[in-house]
Amino acid sequence: GAGVSQSPRYKVAKRGQDVALRCDPISGHVSLFWYQQALGQGPEFLTYFQNEAQLDKSGLPSDRFFAERPEGSVSTLKIQRTQQEDSAVYLCASSLATPGTYGYTFGSGTRLTVV
């Protein structure tokens, strides 16, 4: 597709429920990133993939957060046993793995509300 697609656009989860957020990057983009954005804050890095390899997961806030990209294209961010503090917009971005090229292309995000 022409851009990065994220689904669902909005998700309401009851506390304790598991959720799965999907990201379809731009075709051919090797790098894929997940960010978490709380209201009024800048995006916070969660994790990074190069193809199917998860090279950096230092930003995942707890072991309830898990991300995968098994075939090097679509990625899923899973949050187990959701808590109210998980409420945020989750942004996915992809990029070419070439220095000095255009920056990330972000999706519109998934707004997760835990009630």
Next chain:
Amino acid sequence: DAKTTQPTSMDCAEGRAANLPCNHSTISGNEYVYWYRQIHSQGPQYIIHGLKNNETNEMASLIITEDRKSSTLILPHATLRDTAVYYCITQKTSYDKVIFGPGTSLSVIP
């Protein structure tokens, strides 16, 4: 922590140039300066990037000081649609993780 510092907010009159400053005094020689903006309820959008030379595209101009310790993003004729949060970041490659700061909230006033 973000490696750049930006003013928290700025106002600009519609039709005038908006000049958004950014300090990146610890930038290393192989790091690029990238600018993004985020309009309410959307993901950040790439605007422009540069290494040493000034750059211009259809959206904006980027002026980087000779010592590369600061830069200015220029929107030559600001419109109401330019109201957004503008993020300045430094990055070695497009696959480095980006650390976003709080950015500058630009309000374009009619």
